[in-house]
Amino acid sequence: MQTPSPDLQAIPPDVFCLADYERHASHNMPAGAWAYLQGGAADEHTLQANARAWQAISLVPRVLRRTAGGHTRTELFGRTMAHPLMLAPIAYQLLAHPEGEIGSALAAAAQEAGYVLSTQSSTALEDIADATALDHLRGPLWMQLYLQPDREFTRLLIKRAEAAGYEALVLTVDAPTSGVRDRERRAGFRLPEGVSAVNLRGMSTPPSPTLSPEQSALFDGLLHHAPTWDDIAWLKQVTRLPILLKGVLHPDDARLAVQAGVQGIIVSNHGGRTLDTAITTARALPRVVDAVGSDVPVLVDGGIRRGTDVLKALALGARAVLIGRPAVHALATAGALGVAHAIRLLRDELEAAMALTGCATLADIGPALLADD
Template sequence: MAALNSIPGEVHCAQDYEILARHFLSEADYAYIAGGCGRDSTLRANREAFDSVRLWPRLLRDVRHGHLASTLLGHALPHPIMLAPLAYQTLAHPQGEIDVARAAAATDSCLILSTLSGRSIEETMPHAGEARWFQLYFQADQAATLDLVRRAESAACQVLVVTLDTAIKLPSLGALRSGFSMPARVVAANLTNYRAPAQLALARGQSRIFQGAMAGAPNLDDLRWLLGQTRLPIVVKGVLHPEDALMLKAMGIAGLVVSNHGGRSLDGAPASLEVLPAIRAAVGPGYPLLLDSGVRSGTDIFRGLAAGANAVLVGRLQVYALAVAGALGVAHMLRLLREELEACMAQAGCATLADIGPQMIYRNKDEA
């Protein structure tokens, strides 16, 4: 079914877009978008982690001066809801990331455009608001990586987000069983002018994984090289371990995205929300941390902020809303999330983001 030109009456909360998207996507396309990796155990863990967190509201707090504003990496944020980098959004809507950028501009939201976007940097960024970041995958050809950085700089992107947790990707078994294959019309628009890397010839006894798929995986030297190529702050996405967080901070990385790639990296990894408090404890209170993977509501955003995040990335919800109603749907979804967060804050007794902290999470005596 083609996307609507209006907001459907069935949408009462942001997560309703996930339900409605089934009617606007083929079964196979929905399975690919909704799926994680392998048997989807980490995908399920993300949701279970949010659902398990109980909030501890306070009474008689004056929230009449309440707002969602903050600063992150030196930039003002009207609210802490950011659009996560998602690949191939033209799978859900012909305009793809262009419509997502329009929605971001209309709602004062930060867009993080994927290297694997279905619309290019040059096509998309003129439609975005001032808050625009670019997510970078290292390319096999270093010159191509550097060209992507220069294109992001030319498009006035404020931050580079380097994803490091998916050098190898295993598809969801659910997507495979549905018969999904990427349509020919859906391409990584940012990469079309780069030469595809030559296929490695493996010697007898070599592994398709270790010597094949992982041969071009980024390493510490690549990250050090990138730090020397741009003045843009670099944020690393895909961090789940406190020791990795400390190493990256010491290298000069400006911030981290605590993420398991929405359950699409290592199946069996912990939920992002579960490890966030330990990473916050490791890097200290002033270091920028963002949370990604599993967010479906304003209450989830509150939980992420209470667990230590400065801002939260919204992934699949944006593509569900895009499939249902294009730019209008994405903008509406973001407005709903913002109002859901405001309602949660008001009921919990928090007037500003600074009021949200670990003291807002209830733990019984067995968890203390």
């Protein structure tokens, strides 16, 4: 694996927004790692449409409103957060920089942002918790979870997260199989030596079934282990932590999640990495919010690149947003310092957008700020 040179620890002088970090990261990362972390499914229509959907929403600002003394504070699961920004779960961050997930988590803590660790982290979940434990101003620390075929291993993984101090579980539900990732396959990507899903070490793998020629390896094999709504009931029995479902796009699924006792929903299309041409998160968000009402917090990710995007997401009913690829771009460019800078850039842009639309607090942000077109 290519190791970034020491001068990549400094923030380049020409970085003024998240897009600038993407440009630098594309040159700093090996081609295979870039294809894996940056690529999407199939023709990448959803990947590209996510950002365009936020851009297409027009703001209708208010003027001459008192905004002095405003703030970006919000509350989520009993925690007061300095702002509604969180880092989304991204696997194998050692591909981007030697600091990997530790760097991202420390950056999030320094900027009071929430952090969601991937099940497929290349750093142990305990090490992440230990690295941020003494920062009392840090945002929430959550653990993303894929339900594994080995349910006992999954239960023990959850207990490890609870013992380490994680505050919620984020169950990803939109990837019963991997998407058709052509860019990744063309690059011939393989995990390099020294990068692996360390939290899954020791897990037993079910034997592959013997299939007849007319059977499908997917439908008659892999999908027998895919989670269903019954597994939500099982999960609620084995953990005391709040459970959020990540990957909900359909309002009917949002209603089923609430009926199942899920405490939060993350509107996500997996960054366009699973089902290509899936609805954008900007379009799906208000439908999900309407389906669940105000009692269940709804978060969103996918294509958010500007503070105005964050404001639009909040106006559509999101309680917080998660940032994925931009954080990896910043990590690949300047390590933890870059990630912290990227979060600060987005927060500063959100504050500017609030001031320019006449919003002193997040409570002032609502659908009336959005054009009907």
